[in-house]
Amino acid sequence: MATETDDPFRSHLTLHHQALMSVGQDLVPxxxxxxxxxxxxxxxxxKLLIMGNGGSAADAQHFAAELVGRYRAERDGLPAIALTTDSxxxxxxxxxxxxxxxxxRQVAALARPEDLVVVLSTSGNSGNVVAAVRTANEIGCRSIGLLGRDGGALRDLVDLPLTVPVESTAVVQEMHILLIHLLCEAVDHHDFERRERS
Structure with missing residues (x-):
């Protein structure tokens, strides 16, 4: 029997569904x-250098773990570091x-031009993430942003913004996990051919 306590759940699920449709329609390319x-x-x-704050820090660690370990397919470990883990x-x-x-500071110490910086920010305005992307840009690294709302300052700083255009932090984070899993699925099944640097 439905009660008033169902309403918050239904509201959240509706917002989640709307965000999912947006990801499917707008973000696939x-x-x-x-x-x-x-x-x-x-x-x-x-290598991938991955970062975020709070729940996004956990998501950064999740992404790195899936790459160094595996998502579903058996393959060699891939070089990914979450910059959120060394206390x-x-x-x-x-x-x-x-x-x-x-x-x-970690990007300045660890990043090389062939590396990829991946940032997660539900607001797109986290000051420490913005500073890291600016440092990556100076080094010549490319960058991907998993962002929320309107993408914030990071939308124009990263090379590729994947923006979930909803206000709810929780729903943005739910979509970020989905995006991470979609990326891992594709990477798991790629037949890598390492190229020697000259």
């Missing part, structure tokens, strides 16, 4: 581009340089 960027990076002996680096950089530098 961009998802294909993202797969091409990831494949090119890995075939050029690059000593995060606290040292945060203490010495400020929280806005916790990712930028």
């Amino acid at each position: 961009l998802i294909h581009q993202a797969v091409e960027m990831i494949v090119t990076c890995l075939e050029d002996d690059g 000593s680096i995060l606290t040292a950089v945060g203490n010495d340089y400020g929280f806005e530098q916790v990712f930028a």
Whole structure:
């Protein structure tokens, strides 16, 4: 028997469905581009540097784990690092340089032009993520943003924004997990041919 407590669930599920339809209608061509960027990076002996805050930090770690381990298909591990996991680096950089530098400092230390920076931000305006993308741009790395709402400042800073155009942080994060799984599915089934750098 339906009660008033069903309403929040129905409302959330309706919003989730609308966001899913938006992903299916608007983002599929961009998802294909993202797969091409990831494949090119890995075939050029690059690595993925992935980051975000809060729930997006967990999603960054999830993405890295699926690549280093596997999503579904058996394959070799792929080089991906979540910049959210080293508490000593995060606290040292945060203490010495400020929280806005916790990712930028790692990008400056670890990134090379053949690498790919992947950022997750439901608002598109996280200061430490924005700083990291600016650093990546200076190095010459390409970047993908899994974003929400209108994409925020990151929409124009990353090379490829995958933006879920809803206001609900929870629903954006749900769609980001879906996007991560779609990317992993495609990468799992790619036959990599590593190219030697000259």
